[in-house]
Amino acid sequence: MTHARVLVVDDEPALARALAINLRAQGWEVVTASDGASALRAAAQKHPDVVLLDLGLPDMDGTEVIAGLRGWTEVPIVVLSARQHGEDKVEALDLGADDYVTKPFAMNELMARLRAAVRRGAAHAGDEEPVVVVGDLRIDLARKRVLRSGTAGGDGGGGGAEEEVRLTPTEWEFLEVLTRHLGRLVTREQLLREVWGPGYESEGHYLRVYAAQLRRKLEADPAAPRHLITSPGLGYTLEP
Known part of the structure; x- marks a missing residue:
């Protein structure tokens, strides 16, 4: 194996360092992340060939x-965990992990x-790019930008120039979290934690403000949104 890129996700510095040293000695290119949010960003930006993921982040x-990655990529995921319970292994594999090492x-x-x-x-990898299509929008997770098709129809036969939708950094972070979980409910607490950080889980008004701003920029009819859907009291879903 030469020059394959592995994303190591582990919050134990000593173990992450040991893994990186051993992997590099075997010819791997190593990218590291110590928490889930940085892991998801690194996966979009660095395009690893495999992800080595600790469950306790x-x-x-x-x-x-795992769920966030599987929203847009089929990159192999090998789970590395101290959890011995069979149900943890089953859940990880059901969500899309490829292997589980204890x-x-x-x-x-x-x-x-x-x-x-x-x-x-590699056997079934195409030219996979972290680009998610939502209606007439193309959300590019690697380049952190949103493009709108120049054609009126959303089912995309191409044609027509694309225009970039300008988002603030916080609007992008909000949209990125939803995009990684495309079609699945993201709870209010998870959104607040990932976008604003720990300690903001009770600041629900932030979500209402930024959801409204995103709808104005992304939805054809912000008053009757088709893609950015609110589940009152629960969270938000980005529907394709």
């Missing part, structure tokens, strides 16, 4: 990271599983 559960582990076994995951991923 400080800002969100690793299963939320701590403590043998480094040579982990390397073999990563290589196998990359081979499986």
Whole structure:
């Protein structure tokens, strides 16, 4: 295996450092992240060939990271966890993880599983780009921008110039979280935690303000939104 890129997601600095040293010694290119939000950003920006994911992260559960990744990418995910319960393994695999390695582990076994995951991923990888289509919008997660089709119809036969929709950094963060969970409800608490940070989970008025701003910029009829849907008291869903 030469020059495959692995995203290591683990909040234990010593373990993350040891993994990075061992992986680089075996010819891997290593990107690291210590929490779920930075892991999702790194996946969109760095295009790893495989993700090595610890489930116990400080800002969100690793299963939320799996769900977020599977909203737009089929990158192989190998879960690395101290959790011994069978239900944790089943949940991770059901959400789209490709393999599950329990701590403590043998480094040579982990390397073999990563290589196998990359081979499986390469077998059906196309020119996958982190671009999500929502109606007449193309949301580019890597370049952090939204493009609107120049044609009136949303079912996209192409044609017509695209124009960029200008978003503020906070509007983008809000939209990015929803996009990573396309078609699934994102709770108010999760949105506040991911966009504004821990300690903001009770600031629900922030969500109302920014949801309204996004609808004005993205929806054909902001008063009757088709894509950015509110579930009162629960959260928000971005519908394709």
